[in-house]
Amino acid sequence: MISLIIIGAGGFGRETLDVVRSLNRSSSSPVYDLLGVVDSQPSEANLSRLDALGVRFLGSESDWIASSRLAQYLVGVGSPKIRRQIAHRFDSAGYRAATVVHPTAVVGSNSTLSAGSVVCAGAQISTNVVIGAHAHINPNATVGHDAVLKDFVSLNPGSVVSGEVVCETEVLVGAGAVVLQGLTLGARSLVGAAACVTRSLTADTIAKGVPARPYRPDGAPS
Ligand SMILES: CC(C)(COP(=O)(O)OP(=O)(O)OC[C@H]1O[C@@H](n2cnc3c(N)ncnc32)[C@H](O)[C@@H]1OP(=O)(O)O)[C@@H](O)C(=O)NCCC(=O)NCCS
Incomplete structure (x- = not known):
C-alpha cells in the first residue's frame, strides 16, 4: 500500500478522501494507506467532520514536513492559487504527489493525467485529453476531446469544457458553466x-453570464 496524506480539511479535502476510499474499496486490495489530513488552519467544524469520518488530523503543513514521515500527497484545496503554493512547498520538501480517479469516472483513450490530479465521481474525460498537474475535476464535470488543461486547473461540479479547449494554468470553471x-x-x-463562454478569455479575466462577459468585482470597466 502507498502511504498518503491529504492536505486540506475543508470541502474538497474531504471529497478527495471519498475518492481515495472509493478507489480502495473498488480494488481487490487497498491501494492507499490514508494516514490522515494535514491542515495549517483547520476550523473547529472541519476537525469535527474529520472526526466523524474516523480520519486522523495530522497537524499543520510545517508539522508534517518537520516530521520527515514518508507519504505521497494530494492537495484538497479548491483555490488554484493556494493549491499551487502548497504543492510547491511539498515538492520542494521532496514529497511526491499521487493521482486519483474515482471508479465511476471515465477517462477516454489516449488521455493523460499528471501528478496531483483528482478526478471525482461521475466525471467524464473524453479522448486525447491532456490534464496537467494538480487539476481538480469535480463530480460530473466533463472534458471534451483533445482539450488541454494545464496545471492547477479546477473544473467545478457539472461544468462542461468542450472539445479542443485550452485552459491555461490556474483556470477555474464554475459549477454548471459551459465553455x-x-x-x-x-x-x-x-x-x-x-x-x-462563447469567446476566448485573456489571462486574469473573470467572466459570468450567458453569453459570458468579462466582469470586474470592483465595478471598473474590464
Ligand atoms: C462570478 C463570480 C466569480 C462572482 O463572484 P463575486 O465577484 O464575489 O460576485 P458577487 O457575489 O459579489 O456578485 C456580484 C454580482 O454578480 C452576480 N453574480 C454572481 N455570480 C454570478 C453568476 N455565476 N452568474 C451571473 N451573475 C452572477 C450577483 O448576483 C451580483 O449581481 P448584482 O450586483 O446585480 O447584485 C462567482 O459568483 C461565481 O460564480 N463563482 C463560481 C463559484 C462556483 O462554481 N461555485 C460552486 C463551488 S462547488
Whole structure:
C-alpha cells in the first residue's frame, strides 16, 4: 500500500478522501494507506467532520514536513492559487504527489493525467485529453476531446469544457458553466457558475453570464 496524506480539511479535502476510499474499496486490495489530513488552519467544524469520518488530523503543513514521515500527497484545496503554493512547498520538501480517479469516472483513450490530479465521481474525460498537474475535476464535470488543461486547473461540479479547449494554468470553471469548443481560457481566468463562454478569455479575466462577459468585482470597466 502507498502511504498518503491529504492536505486540506475543508470541502474538497474531504471529497478527495471519498475518492481515495472509493478507489480502495473498488480494488481487490487497498491501494492507499490514508494516514490522515494535514491542515495549517483547520476550523473547529472541519476537525469535527474529520472526526466523524474516523480520519486522523495530522497537524499543520510545517508539522508534517518537520516530521520527515514518508507519504505521497494530494492537495484538497479548491483555490488554484493556494493549491499551487502548497504543492510547491511539498515538492520542494521532496514529497511526491499521487493521482486519483474515482471508479465511476471515465477517462477516454489516449488521455493523460499528471501528478496531483483528482478526478471525482461521475466525471467524464473524453479522448486525447491532456490534464496537467494538480487539476481538480469535480463530480460530473466533463472534458471534451483533445482539450488541454494545464496545471492547477479546477473544473467545478457539472461544468462542461468542450472539445479542443485550452485552459491555461490556474483556470477555474464554475459549477454548471459551459465553455464552447476550441476556445482558450487565459491563465488564472475564472468562469462564473452557469455561464456560457462563447469567446476566448485573456489571462486574469473573470467572466459570468450567458453569453459570458468579462466582469470586474470592483465595478471598473474590464
Ligand atoms: C462570478 C463570480 C466569480 C462572482 O463572484 P463575486 O465577484 O464575489 O460576485 P458577487 O457575489 O459579489 O456578485 C456580484 C454580482 O454578480 C452576480 N453574480 C454572481 N455570480 C454570478 C453568476 N455565476 N452568474 C451571473 N451573475 C452572477 C450577483 O448576483 C451580483 O449581481 P448584482 O450586483 O446585480 O447584485 C462567482 O459568483 C461565481 O460564480 N463563482 C463560481 C463559484 C462556483 O462554481 N461555485 C460552486 C463551488 S462547488
